[in-house]
Every structure is written in structure tokens, then in C-alpha cells.
Amino acid sequence: MRNLINPFIKITVLAFYLVGCTAMAVAPPAETSDSKKKKAEETPEMVAEAKAKVFSRSDVSVANGEKRFNQTCVYCHGHQGSGGKARKLQGRDLDPDYLFKTITRGKKRGSLIMPPWKRSFNAEQRWELVTYILTLSEMK
Template sequence: MNFEKNLTSGLSGIGLESQGCKSRSPVMWIWVFILLCFGMPSFAGGALESEVSATSPADRLESEEMIKAGELTFSQNCTYCHGYKGIGGKARKMQCRDSFTPDYLFTTISNGKQRGSLIMPPWKDSFNEETRWQLVAYILSLKTLPSCSE
């Protein structure tokens, strides 16, 4: 009942006052529909889905911020096996590799990998999704090093 009272007073504020159930015009119902579908999330303190996730981390892989953050995480956690700036070591060289796809790298970082006796642990429990995408951005940036074009 309170909702109907608020709705009715709100509609009267925009010139769509109600004079009983029988006299409500189709135009009023259109406004009610628009209000319920598009206006209510913002009135309730929520946001529409497109506003919440403007861009996903996968859409920002070439962002300098993403690459720098990924470089820091890589330096702190991955260089023991993958070497400084991915030059290789216990694991294969990551520089100048254009065979990596973002999805492959994200899945491998998240779930780990085993090749023979070499085991890369899964990082999904250690790093949040954003951090794993930052690592992907950094690793993909290693294929554009100046030494790759020589």
C-alpha cells in the first residue's frame, strides 16, 4: 500500500496522477513500466549491469597500469622458475613468445601445470582474479621486447 502511495505521488509529480484504477491511462502504465525496469535499480542504490562492469581485466591487457602491476607480482613470485623478465630458468623462456593467448595464460596461472617433473602450482587461491590478469598482461608484454625484433 505504501509503495502504491509513493508511486502515485511520484507519477502525479510528472503529470500522470491517478484517479482510481479504472481511469489509469495506457501512458501511465508505460511510465510505470519504464520506472520499474530502468529507474528502480538506481533508486534502490544499485546499478545497472553495464555500469558495474564497464571493462573486465581481460579488456585492459595492454594497459600500462596492468603491465606494471603484473611485472611487480611476477618479480616477487615467478622469477625463481621463469627467470628475470621471463628469460627462462627452470621453466621455459617466456620472452618473445607469440604463441601465448590470454585465456591460455590465465588458465595456466590459475590452475597450474605439470610438465614431466616440473610443476607449476595453481595460483588461484593465492592471487585474486585481477592479479592473475595483471600477470597475463605482463607476460604478453614480454613478446614486444626490443630483443624480440632482432
């Protein structure tokens, strides 16, 4: 009887571990009191400045955006934006400002929910994601 219980416990523990890892990979990081203060101060001028900075060094920005995309977006949007739970990003003609607003505010479409990333990423990091997603529009 003991041999039957032991594998069951191992499988149960593994299942809880995997579910926990998946939840952490998708959910934005928890908000701290310091990040609340920083995010509350974001002005349109700061967003425009971050946009100009990111687009002026596009190679670095695309690389940073790709890394961030692979850490936070790939679960729903697929490898290189190939699609999955969320819409495909490859081969689409997307407006940079629309992408930035969607990443910032999130989106709800039916039962699918994209979380808002404003609390997790600063304006420069969100613009870097935009530069990477724009490179995906060239793919088919």
C-alpha cells in the first residue's frame, strides 16, 4: 500500500509546482509601494521622451524587446508572435501607438485577458516591446 501512495504524492507535488511556475510566468510582478509612486508620475512628455530614446537606438531596443517578449508574452502570443492563446502578431500592420497603449492598458476580448503592463514595465521598456513586435510584422 505504501508503494502506491508514494508515487501519488510525488505526482501531486509536481503538479502543484508546475501550476505555480505557469502562473508566475504569465502574471505581472507584484506591485510595491515604490513602483506605485514611480508609475503615478508618468506624464505624456516622459512617454514621448522614452519613445524617442528607444527608436533612436533601434537595434538595442529590438534586442531588449525580444528578451522581454520571450519572458512575458510568448506564453499567449507564441514564439516570435506566431500565435497561440492570443492573436498572431506576425505579418500584421500594427500602429506603434496602438501597440503601446494596448501593452500599457491591457485588453479584454471575450474570455481572453491581456494584463496591463504599465505597473510592471516603465515607458522605455514598453516601447522596446513595441519595437520588437514591429519587426514581427515583416514575418509571414
